[in-house]
Amino acid sequence: MSVYRVLSLGSAIIIISGCQSWQLGRLPPTAAVPDKITPGMVEVRYYDGISGSSLSNLVGSAQFPDNPNVTEELTELSIAGGRGDNYGSYVRGFIVPPATGDYRFYLASDDNAEFAISTSDQPSEVRVVATVPNWTGVQDYDKYSSQASGIISLSADKLYYFELRHKEGGGGDHFSVAWEGPGFGQSVIGSAYIASWAQPTEAPSQSSGESYNLGYRVGFVDGQNGLAFNPQFPPEDQDKDGLYDNWEILNGLDPQNPNDGTSDPDGDFLVSADEFLIGTRENNPDTDGDGIPDGAEYAYGLDPLDNTDASEDMDGDGYTNLEEHNAGTSVNDANDTPAPAEPTAVAGFTAQYFEGSNFQRLVAVEVQDSVNFDWSRGQPRPDMPD
Incomplete structure (x- = not known):
């Protein structure tokens, strides 16, 4: 088992444990990997001077992943662009869902990119769920069907390892990862729901x-x-x-x-x-x-x-x-139900008025003294058609 040290920054501190097994590539040198998970940010590595617009140009480079030219911090999973041409980006860290439920992820980029997420905090379980085969506009998540993931069930406050790989050739450049989930619509994943990747260290005395x-x-x-x-x-x-x-x-x-x-x-x-x-x-x-x-x-x-x-x-x-x-009845016992309310009697007949010959829409409910109507070809009520 591997244990991560406490993270601390602004909104949370976290320790997480699990069996570590990296299978997607070489780990960066130990000295380059923090031993603290930090909430609210992730690290992006930029690899400059790599031509081409395909991810294969990035991952096939001797620079990847150990020797980036520049390392910066992101407080949301997006960059606005304007950085330049012929470079690659590599982001990894944790996503922390705010609620338990079903989520869908969306990826936009210029040029080629892929987003992968694990079923746990472990890199060994990561899988690609969204890709951009060529390029899209900024935060345009509808150009290719591959930009959207399927439904992914996540648990509240649990850490899920993710990776983003992006390759820019020429022209515009950007990337962003959005999601939608329980109680919220499509939005870029912000600082409240991300945390940085960290190297395992000694276990604390507390579990x-x-x-x-x-x-x-x-x-x-x-x-x-x-x-x-x-x-x-x-x-x-x-x-x-x-x-x-x-x-x-x-x-x-x-x-x-x-x-x-x-x-x-x-x-x-x-x-x-x-x-x-x-x-x-x-x-x-x-x-x-x-x-x-x-x-x-x-x-x-x-x-x-x-x-x-x-x-x-x-x-x-x-x-x-x-x-x-x-x-005072049980919410999880179908045989224990509240006593039914006593029916209330009202003199007359209940009349229900529908629009459409197949009763498509209920328009009104009235109590009538008798059943005795003759509307000919007119309207039975002012708010109904002939």
């Missing part, structure tokens, strides 16, 4: 999973509340209760009281330590405001940070999760 979770929460707290990020690791925890001091202060707890980690001030059935790890608010019993308390959502297997799951029907019994919670 990688624990360190990752703690590091992510610290960065999230600071970034969400506009606080100056403190790269110290482990993060400040004066009372040693496992809660980040800034989080305790923001949630009305005492960073010098080791007992408040097991308290539940907002009465949502989640103690403070659990709220910190889950990402919910200690002083708000319903962090996502969907009507179901945080602790109940966590117990049901719902997401206390997603207000859309209250309107879903987990057990498929015809009642939403919120309706079941309010009725």
